[in-house]
Amino acid sequence: MVLNVLAALTLPQTIGLIFGILAGIALIIAASCIRIVRQSTAVIVERLGKYCKTWDTGFHMVVPFFERASAPISLKEIVADFKPQPVITKDNVTMQIDTVVYFQVTDPKLFTYGVERPVAAIENLTATTLRNIVGELELDETLTSRDTVNYKMREVLDAATDPWGIKITRVELKNILPPKDIQNAMEKQMRAERERREAILQAEGEKASQILIAEGEKQSKILKAEGDKQVVILAAEAKKQAFIAEAEGKAQAIQLINDANPNAAYVTLEGYKALTDVADGQSTKIIIPSEIQNIAGLFASVSETLKDPAKPKK
Numbered sequence: 001m002v003l004n005v006l007a008a009l010t011l012p013q014t015i016g017l018i019f020g021i022l023a024g025i026a027l028i029i030a031a032s033c034i035r036i037v038r039q040s041t042a043v044i045v046e047r048l049g050k051y052c053k054t055w056d057t058g059f060h061m062v063v064p065f066f067e068r069a070s071a072p073i074s075l076k077e078i079v080a081d082f083k084p085q086p087v088i089t090k091d092n093v094t095m096q097i098d099t100v101v102y103f104q105v106t107d108p109k110l111f112t113y114g115v116e117r118p119v120a121a122i123e124n125l126t127a128t129t130l131r132n133i134v135g136e137l138e139l140d141e142t143l144t145s146r147d148t149v150n151y152k153m154r155e156v157l158d159a160a161t162d163p164w165g166i167k168i169t170r171v172e173l174k175n176i177l178p179p180k181d182i183q184n185a186m187e188k189q190m191r192a193e194r195e196r197r198e199a200i201l202q203a204e205g206e207k208a209s210q211i212l213i214a215e216g217e218k219q220s221k222i223l224k225a226e227g228d229k230q231v232v233i234l235a236a237e238a239k240k241q242a243f244i245a246e247a248e249g250k251a252q253a254i255q256l257i258n259d260a261n262p263n264a265a266y267v268t269l270e271g272y273k274a275l276t277d278v279a280d281g282q283s284t285k286i287i288i289p290s291e292i293q294n295i296a297g298l299f300a301s302v303s304e305t306l307k308d309p310a311k312p313k314k
Contacts, residue, residue, distance in 0.1 A: 035060045041072040042108040054108050073111060077104045077169060080119055084175065085127045087134045089142055096177040097134070099126050101157065102170040110165025118164055122157070126171070129156045139178065146173050 036059055037043050043055040047067045055069070062069050084098040101122060105111045115121045133152050134142055142149070150171050158168040178186070 044070040107165030114164035
């Protein structure tokens with residue numbers, strides 16, 4: 001049918017149709033040669049099967065039939081979550097450890113031609129490196145030395161992937177799963193450790209309580225002793241002041257008596273009063289002064305003394 005259509009056309013029409021078809025094919029080929037490289041990506045260009053150049057972000061044209069452009073290669077940081085790997089520790093404990101690796105393509109050419117399936121290569125390299133590092137550690141060290149393991153793995157992987165145009169930025173141990181019996185033993189050990197800490201804290205609390213009680217009793221006794229001391233001091237001070245006041249009173253009385261110039265009869269009467277006070281005590285011996293032995297004379301003198309103020313003045 002196509003031949004019938006071509007036979008029905010004149011020569012100019014046939015030539016025009018052919019040129020139209022060729023122009024359409026040329027447009028399609030030209031459109032296929034246009035490439036736009038997006039941000040954070042790169043494209044490898046091969047010419048006749050050989051590396052030619054690397055396209056960065058922007059508008060590019062490929063030579064048809066001679067050049068071939070690869071798929072875009074991401075230059076962003078990539079996160080690879082690898083499945084758990086069986087790892088044996090130094091004390092022969094098999095654990096399941098899964099890792100997360102952060103890497104970035106720094107050289108698209110080396111990434112394309114350096115290794116076949118780079119992500120799979122990184123996964124296998126991570127598994128072998130993890131076994132080497134954990135194999136030198138015991139179980140407790142593996143559980144408590146994640147930062148050390150991460151640092152060592154990053155150094156080894158970064159050095160190994162450098163010829164592939166890959167930069168290992170970070171390596172993390174995501175999960176560490178010991179066997180079930182080891183987990184049960186660890187839980188029992190942890191429970192026993194917590195009970196031991198609880199007993200220690202309880203004993204420390206009781207000790208602190210006893211110390212506080214003893215300190216309180218000590219302070220109470222000290223305060224009571226200080227109070228008794230103050231009472232004794234105040235009582236002594238009061239007694240002292242009383243003695244001083246009494247002595248001052250007696251001194252003033254004696255001074256007044258001396259100023260009055262008492263006669264012999266008054267002095268003798270005062271001695272008799274003192275003798276009476278002595279006789280009322282518990283003494284078994286009493287010494288009587290010679291001046292008051294003549295009682296009759298004493299009373300006579302007193303009588304005369306009492307009568308003298310009553311005599312009228314001449």
